[in-house]
Amino acid sequence: MELRGYGMIAPEHLDATFAALADSTRRAILARLAKGEASVLELAEPFAMSQPAISKHLKVLERAGLISRGQDAQRRPRRLEAKPLREAAEWMEKYRQFWEGSFRRLDALLEEMQGGKRKRGKRVVRKAGSLRQAQGRPSPGFAPGSE
Amino acid sequence: MKNSTTFTIRAQGDREIVVTRVFEAPRGLVFDAYTKPELVRRWLLGPDGWSMPVCEIDLRAGGKYRYVWRQDSDGKEMGMGGVYREVVRPERFVATEKFDEAWYPGEAVDTIVLTEQAGKTTLTQTILYDSRETRDAVLKSPMQRGMAMSYDRLERFLPAVGREAVSA
Numbered sequence: 001m002e003l004r005g006y007g008m009i010a011p012e013h014l015d016a017t018f019a020a021l022a023d024s025t026r027r028a029i030l031a032r033l034a035k036g037e038a039s040v041l042e043l044a045e046p047f048a049m050s051q052p053a054i055s056k057h058l059k060v061l062e063r064a065g066l067i068s069r070g071q072d073a074q075r076r077p078r079r080l081e082a083k084p085l086r087e088a089a090e091w092m093e094k095y096r097q098f099w100e101g102s103f104r105r106l107d108a109l110l111e112e113m114q115g116g117k118r119k120r121g122k123r124v125v126r127k128a129g130s131l132r133q134a135q136g137r138p139s140p141g142f143a144p145g146s147e
Numbered sequence: 148m149k150n151s152t153t154f155t156i157r158a159q160g161d162r163e164i165v166v167t168r169v170f171e172a173p174r175g176l177v178f179d180a181y182t183k184p185e186l187v188r189r190w191l192l193g194p195d196g197w198s199m200p201v202c203e204i205d206l207r208a209g210g211k212y213r214y215v216w217r218q219d220s221d222g223k224e225m226g227m228g229g230v231y232r233e234v235v236r237p238e239r240f241v242a243t244e245k246f247d248e249a250w251y252p253g254e255a256v257d258t259i260v261l262t263e264q265a266g267k268t269t270l271t272q273t274i275l276y277d278s279r280e281t282r283d284a285v286l287k288s289p290m291q292r293g294m295a296m297s298y299d300r301l302e303r304f305l306p307a308v309g310r311e312a313v314s315a
Contacts, residue, residue, distance in 0.1 A: 015162060015276075022160075096156050098193040103154060103168050105190035106180055110172040113180070 017084045020064035025049070026057050030066065030080060037070055037079040159273070166272040174261040174268040178237035181259060182206050187214075196220060206234055212242065229254065237261060244274075 020026055029043055044054040058078060061067045065084045070077040153169040170177050180186045188199040191214070201215035213228040226247035233241040238261055243254040256275045261268050 099156065099166055099168075100154065101194040102191050103170075105192060106177075107170065109180055109186065109190050110170055110176055113176050113186075114172060 016064040017066065020060050020066055023057070023060075026061055029054075029057060029061065033067060033078060033080040037077040039075045039077050043078065162276045164274045164276075166270075166274075168270045170268045170270065171266070172268055173266060174263040175237045177261055177268045177270065178240075182234075182236075182240070192216070200224075201226070205231075206240075207231060208233055210234075229257075232256075 021030075025047060028046070032038060032043060032046075040051060040054060040058065043058070044051050047054065058067065062069075066081055067078045068081050070079060155165075155167045157165050159165050180190065182204060184202040184204045187204070188202040192199060193216075196219050197216050198219060199214060200217050201213060203214075204210075204212045206212075208231055210231045211228060212231065213226070215224055215226040217224045227244060228247075229243040229245055231240060231242045233239065239259065241256065241258045244257050245254040254277055256277075258273045258275070260271045260273075262271075263269075
């Protein structure tokens with residue numbers, strides 16, 4: 001779910017970022033640029049790929065706003081643009097926080113719905129098998145098909 | 148304290164988010180927790196500070212649901228709703244979802260699947276977004292189809308932007 005209340009960014013923008021990252025060559029290019037800017041020739045070097053092929057990848061990354069071109073007229077080095085990656089990471093983090101918080105509450109609710117019998121520790125709620133529980137071992141009620 | 152490895156979230160393909168989580172409960176209970184209003188409003192709240200003043204569910208194919216959350220601190224509200232497409236208790240349901248303040252076209256489609264083993268339930272929730280421009284652009288590129296990118300892989304590019312961007 002997209003949560004406006006958490007100030008999330010436009011899904012199309014995210015889609016472009018994730019789509020750009022969904023390719024191993026492009027990820028390798030970004031990893032290289034994370035170390036410093038580089039020209040198209042320098043970027044093409046580690047790959048058994050023609051320069052036009054690399055340029056195609058660079059276009060996808062540029063359209064997603066993940067890289068930009070430097071001003072040097074001759075070399076036009078590419079550099080990594082942090083903002084879309086940071087936005088994608090922040091979005092993921094907020095999304096993750098929403099679900100993490102919700103699921104923690106759901107854990108507690110499910111425990112309550114089961115009468116607390118899954119609690120480890122001091123509280124013993126079953127007479128039979130209480131020794132097993134105190135030892136931290138699951139009681140027979142957890143066996144498959146016991147629902 | 149739950150082991151973080153029981154919870155994963157990742158982007159899939161061009162338009163999907165997939166959330167997986169393991170629960171220490173049989174799936175009938177998890178299904179109920181997801182579909183009975185008096186239970187849903189007790190946990191589907193995100194981080195602390197939100198309540199759910201509206202939680203209505205008509206659980207059947209074609210039935211509607213409606214949620215409204217309110218932030219305690221400033222009373223800001225957020226509403227969402229949709230229609231169920233499929234309901235198969237206790238293993239699966241599919242529903243559309245649309246926020247009141249939708250600023251992109253179309254609806255998302257939520258698919259929830261529950262599988263149970265040895266008293267534990269694995270939830271797989273797939274949210275499919277309807278983004279037409281993205282879909283058209285992506286369909287032209289075979290490399291982008293069906294690639295899953297995990298949160299871990301995204302994190303590898305963050306040294307350039309600083310670790311504080313992600314504090315998991």
